Amino acid sequence: MGEIRAVVFLGMNPWDYSEINDSVRFLAAACTKVDSLYIEPPRGLRGALNNPAYLLSNIRWRKTDRNGVTVYMPPLGFAPVFFGLRKYADNYTAAKFDRILEELYGRSWREQTLVYISSWSYTQTHFIKRLKPKYLIFHILDDSFAFPEIKNNPRVLAGNKSFYQYMMANSSAVIAVSPELAGKYSALYHRDVHIIKNGVNVEHFRRNEFTPVPEMAGIHQPVLMYTGSFNSWVDLKLLIKLADDRPGYSLVLIGHYYEGSTDANLWQVLLSKANVYWLQSKPYATLPAYMQHAAALLLPRTKDEHSLASDPLKLYEYLSTGKPVISTALPAVGDFREYVYVSDREDFAASIDRAIKEQDPARVRRQVAMMEKHSWRARVNELAGILLANCGTTFVTTQES
Structure with a gap:
């Protein structure tokens, strides 16, 4: 049986963003028995223009430590989606992150690394395509296609559907936070969707x-x-x-x-x-x-x-x-x-x-x-069990249940 040494979490929000909390950061913080790497999401052109310091510093990969979680800020996060600029930026940043992982875990990093992405990271399809992880978990956190902000915006809805199409076809395992989500998206894409609910500290x-x-x-x-x-x-x-x-x-x-x-x-x-x-x-x-x-x-x-x-x-x-x-x-x-x-x-x-x-x-x-x-560490254990059942590999977890 193989063993995972690191989990790469593609984040929904910047790590220090305090306006709202989210499941991805909680899971990353609870994943304490392997290396937990958290990639902050690209902020887009509008977000970058509102933060000149981010715009000026966002030209290379940067990292910080947050209580045991290594937080990475990718370069070119200001690249907008239109004209395909986000795609080119993601291809570039993925190639650079491939080298970072190779430096950390060797050329066989794909055998030792799990990549986690949630349904709110729909703009990062090209990053995943270029990174080509062997072990990929797709986590459906909400009913994306039913959100008014998504279903009433043709461009955003199309982007979400393209993202789902790729993730549902290429993920090692798909999980959802509710039976309703699991049933809906399992029927839409004809594959098993496991249930791991939210948790709490x-x-x-x-x-x-x-x-x-x-x-x-x-x-x-x-x-x-x-x-x-x-x-x-x-x-x-x-x-x-x-x-x-x-x-x-x-x-x-x-x-x-x-x-x-x-x-x-x-x-x-x-x-x-x-x-x-x-x-x-x-x-x-x-x-x-x-x-x-x-x-x-x-x-x-x-x-x-x-x-x-x-x-x-x-x-x-x-x-x-x-x-x-x-x-x-x-x-x-x-x-x-x-x-x-x-x-x-x-x-x-x-x-x-x-x-x-x-x-x-x-x-x-x-x-x-x-x-x-219902602790977040218990949810990490559930995630490890699904990874083992679907891929024959897993990572060390705590004994909390």
């Missing part, structure tokens, strides 16, 4: 000591809290209704708002409510302190196809705090029915009332303990 969220947060000091209790991005799958109408139905509760919103991805008028109506507080994005390191101030944590999602197929990161983070969790009827909450109050729009406020009233220390302990098996 349990220790990060299960802090016992209360941490004062000055920003929360002036917000009256009880606090209902949502953390995460605001885009097309967040039910803004439900949040507006909740603010109206429970004026005595404070509704605290933490996360990045994606302009153009949702109804701007509804967003403004929500923010106009006297008991609604949008604190914008907070660094991952500080999120648990904010969550400690919540009486309940909310997962208000729409019934859109891409919403129902998702496996929200925040669900795992919420549950790890031990706080009551109230969600709309997402398939992803099915594994946690004992601990999640699932409600429709009409009864959402009443479910929150009940969740707050029914808090029980024994239930809290069971809830937090249950999340141990």
Whole structure:
């Protein structure tokens, strides 16, 4: 049996980007028993123009160490997709990265290296084609073809379909974060899709000591809290209704708002409510302190196809705090029915009332303990098992389950 010495993760976001969190960075950080190499995504021309320092320094491969993860910034990340410029840049950067891997692991680096790419890296098809890894994992994180930002943009949709066509045909194994995604894309491309759900850094969220947060000091209790991005799958109408139905509760919103991805008028109506507080994005390191101030944590999602197929990161983070969790009827909450109050729009406020009233220390302990098996290290172990079953090779993992 062969053995993997390194995993190369093609990232969704720059490593130090704090506006949102993502599964790829969490997996890379949890892959501790082999070399974990993280390649930051190209930022494109618009992103580069907004950051002159990046534009000037982005002419050769650069690397830094981030707590055991080697983070690489590829050159020519400012090359746009149009006119095929991204393709030529990716061919060049892949050739250079081939040499980097050869220096690290010898000419047989392909026998010792796994390359991981997620469904959000659709612009990097040519990088993968030129790099030609022997072991390639394709991870479907969301229902790409159903996202409004993708399906309503012909150029972006075509790029995604071309990317999927190549990855589904050439990957050593394909994984998805939900049964809904696995079923849909398995049927579309006629190949097996394994399921590895999202995970959580349990220790990060299960802090016992209360941490004062000055920003929360002036917000009256009880606090209902949502953390995460605001885009097309967040039910803004439900949040507006909740603010109206429970004026005595404070509704605290933490996360990045994606302009153009949702109804701007509804967003403004929500923010106009006297008991609604949008604190914008907070660094991952500080999120648990904010969550400690919540009486309940909310997962208000729409019934859109891409919403129902998702496996929200925040669900795992919420549950790890031990706080009551109230969600709309997402398939992803099915594994946690004992601990999640699932409600429709009409009864959402009443479910929150009940969740707050029914808090029980024994239930809290069971809830937090249950999340141990959903750690990111456990997900790395699952990934190793799929690699072994499909390719006859694997990498050393921790013993955590």
